[in-house]
Amino acid sequence: MVFFDWDSYKLSPQALNTLSQVVTTFRNAGNANVTATGHTDTSGTPEYNMALSLRRANAVKNELVRQGVPAAAINVVGKGETGLLVQTGDGVREPQNRRAEIVVQGQPGVVGNDLAYCRQLSALYRRNVSNSNADVDAGNALARCEAGDTATGIPMLSKILTDARVPLPPRA
Numbered sequence: 001m002v003f004f005d006w007d008s009y010k011l012s013p014q015a016l017n018t019l020s021q022v023v024t025t026f027r028n029a030g031n032a033n034v035t036a037t038g039h040t041d042t043s044g045t046p047e048y049n050m051a052l053s054l055r056r057a058n059a060v061k062n063e064l065v066r067q068g069v070p071a072a073a074i075n076v077v078g079k080g081e082t083g084l085l086v087q088t089g090d091g092v093r094e095p096q097n098r099r100a101e102i103v104v105q106g107q108p109g110v111v112g113n114d115l116a117y118c119r120q121l122s123a124l125y126r127r128n129v130s131n132s133n134a135d136v137d138a139g140n141a142l143a144r145c146e147a148g149d150t151a152t153g154i155p156m157l158s159k160i161l162t163d164a165r166v167p168l169p170p171r172a
Contacts, residue, residue, distance in 0.1 A: 023068060026104050038052070038077070085099065142157070
């Protein structure tokens, strides 16, 4: 969750730090989706608050995209003044209600991020293959993955594992 000042959708330094953690969670979750749900307090009209809640959710989305999360993986929802964290009457400026909730949902066992998939393959290699001829190739493949060249590393590790009859994990 990130919080906002009254009538604002500007992300605070604390919110930016929280969103960096969300990005890390997204990258580790596999084939994940993110939902950013904006909320407001009860000051202002319901129509204005609905629009403000969407601006808050979109501010979260824009920052996540800036930090590398694909825009297509992010859903934006505005709740306005519904779903209050702290129940208040109408017209109350409650800081806990001015927020965006961020949920990351992945598919267990499915890795969508190429670097994460490459690391998963290298872990499988270490656990299941003890062929010294493949060690040099696997080392090269792992080095390519760590350098960001997953386009080369993944096929190399996949071949080594397939040749060793090790089942490959599912991939998005």
